Amino acid sequence: MQNGGDAPAAVDTAKPTTPEEITKQSFRVKVWRHLESNGLAMFPRPVYNRIPNFKGAPEAAAKLAELDVFKNADTVKVNPDKPQESVRVFALEQQKTLYVPVPRLQTGFLNRLELPEGETGPAAIRKAVSRNGMETYGKPVGIEESGVSLDLVVMGSVAVSKEGYRIGKGKGYGDLEFGLMMHMKAIKPSTVVVTTVHDSQVFDTLPAELFGPHDVPIDIIITPTQVIETQRMSQRPTGILWHLLSSRRLALMPVLGQLRDTDMLSGRACPLKEVDTDVEERAQQARQRRLRRRTRSHKSQSEGEGGNTTEGENAKGDGKPRRVNRRRNSHKSASKDKDGTEPATPSKPRRKQKPRQEIDFSVKISNISPSTRVRDLKQALTERGVKPQAMIWKGFRGYCYLHFFKAGPQKGEGDTAAAGSIDQVIAQLQEMSVGGDSADEKPRLLSVEPAPPRAPRDQPVDQPAD
Template identity: 75%
Template sequence: MQNGEETPAATETAKTPQPEEVTKQSFRIKVWRHLETNGLAMFPRPVYNRIPNFKGAQEAAVKLAELDVFKNANTVKVNPDKPQEPVRVLCLEQQKTLYVPVPRLQNGFLNRLVLPEGETGPTAIRKAVSRNGMETYGQPLSIEDSVSLDLVVMGSVAVSKEGYRIGKGRGYGDLEFGLMMHMKAIKPDTLVVTTVHDCQVFDTLPAELFGPHDVPVDIIVTPTQVIETQRMSQRPTGILWHLLSSRRIQQMPVLGQLREIEMLAGRACTLKEEDTDTEERREPRAPRAPRRQRRRTRSHKSHSEGEGNTTEGEDGKPKSRRPGRRRNSHKSASKDGKENDAKEQKPRRPRRPRPVIDFSVKISNISPTTRVRDLKQALTERGVKPQMMTWKGFRGFCYLHFYKSGPQKGEGDNIQAPNMDSVISALSQMCVGGTGEQTNEKPRLLTVEPAPPRTPHANTTEPPAAAAEVITNVALLGH
């Protein structure tokens, strides 16, 4: 290579698509994307970074309830995620002792769900198994309490017929299992079951992706089948401290309690030096005051300022201003009052020019049941980030608008806006389907074509209020 020129071999290598790296995350993304694009995902949406809720979760729970392992179980532990909510309902309906882990293990370990006396109907049960109900009706247990489980039900993102399980990537399910092993709540005959959609089941998963901390499953239940796995790996024997960082211990007090107990018993609990836990990190947000409270604060401030602006009369009593008349605080008593007023007035800020649209792309054949966020997700996956979108999905089309070429706000100086050819090429063969709960519609192949440049706020047949509803700022498509 001379003078910065690339050799033909280097050019050919750059054009050749590189094989996707095989990781747990690659399987997660494959499952999440399949559920979303094929209309199989259920609330909460989108299912990315979650134990995904799926169409048929109720049918899978009913199929699990038909198994002898469920009928004979008296004490059952079920994860708190949405797709396993029907399983929690069936446990309470059949008067089983139900244990649910504390979400993210932040404020404890296990909660035993106990219905209020006299409230055993369907409404009370569904309320108890909800996110708020599990906290309200849950009786907390510590790691020193005695618990014996007959069945463990876990949520999964992907599983294989060999028994390998992939969770959402934060390690909560594995840590919960390790804590239950410490409590001796898991017996040799305690089975681990998961309920998933059929598309989440793989014939095989790479064994090298799994370690001694990963919990294998014994039975996979889908809406259509029951699979008894071969269980190629052993269960974790407890908490593997050398895989945890001090930050993880600080986030979950129950782990700190267990570590103190273990160290007092003379057992080694050495943590890893580098903080390489695989769970997603999020910066904590400062809590915001409720909307009502913020409104009251503003009104109270205005009222205080109004009282402070009163003037005193000759009798020393406050003299309020007349309603409807504004006092000019900048008015001067001198003869040159007009000149002083002109000097004291602050210059107005110049209005920012409206961004000029370089080109627009029209997307047609959109299903009436398709949501804006479904299309945004599809655009993000293909690397297309328009600055503005005019959404008329109920009419079967929408427009993507791209600004004039130049550095974009918040991005590097060398990043330029895309051109029309690259956008149309990236969106070719894009399919988005209706994802409503009541539809079985398959994904539609969308039509992508150039559209004449235009300003979204101009030449519209919608009234101003309606036009504001269909103009959607899609800056959130950026990461």
């Protein structure tokens, strides 16, 4: 989006337009809408409320990899979002030290990606830079760790300008990560900050009044077609600005609380924002808007029902809108007519809820490769004649649960009877291997053991989709 921030799509001048409030969110929505409506958005979709993945993201990463600033960098920090996945691939292929932040900073700060010894092929690298792989192969790095020195920082963006202003998805994670790295002294004056975006995410200018001292400026913008060295109109943050954060934000991100405790012990004042107007306030406002819409719809339904009265009934009204309890009135109309007599047709009885089947026994299968798909395991189970009534899939964590229901009159009784006993099922699953589809991965021998005959509380008893 070039030319002073105007959207690239043609504007219909025949239709009157309402002036839009100029905020960071208005620019985000403009970019998200443009990417979605013009076929430029890629998985995961929709791109709203995300760092958007875009067509040409691998090409932008390849253009970055050709720059000296990337070739000469020994240590690189890259955000964990999908559009920068190819940047992470190039970093590992060129054997750079790669750091990625913990998503949402909820369980830590940085992870240093290290491939297992002997696994250096393209498939292993692709697996390591994926969302699950960054957790599996990441070595935690705390804010107290010294010796981290970054040559290059790659950030995801929703919108950027040639002046170096950057707009993220609105949660503040990128700016907080940068402030934490400043605290670690990992950011040097020579550290270069770049971003990879689609050409339509680049504006000539963005309003300077929208940006504050916590916003991280961009040095270089890389698109699939161009490299833009920005004018850098603002200074980098010097660290965490506590007065912009609420106590709730610290509760959500323990690493911030840890840093604040350290700063306060050293005698530094770290006052927090008294009024909780943190970046998540927009989500609260959205919930309030949805609630108001539901309230309005209920009112319109009540008024519509109230309008179906006779003139005499309207005359008795006191001018206040009638409040109609639809559920209560439906029962009354079902039980009696207006003259008080019983209706000719009885009300339809409620359908009885199907009783939940009781689990007879459960089996836990572990040592599952993170790359294994649920359908691969289902096929292996079918080949061994084992058909569980429900499965709780946690393959990305290396395990899953199989549940077998007690025999009963419900549908599927034949399947339940065919399940056999827990000893029989475990015997059928002995020495079962799954995986090994790629040349770099060997089939894994799965571990099978009895499990408590109940589903985990946080998971429904359900058959997962592929």
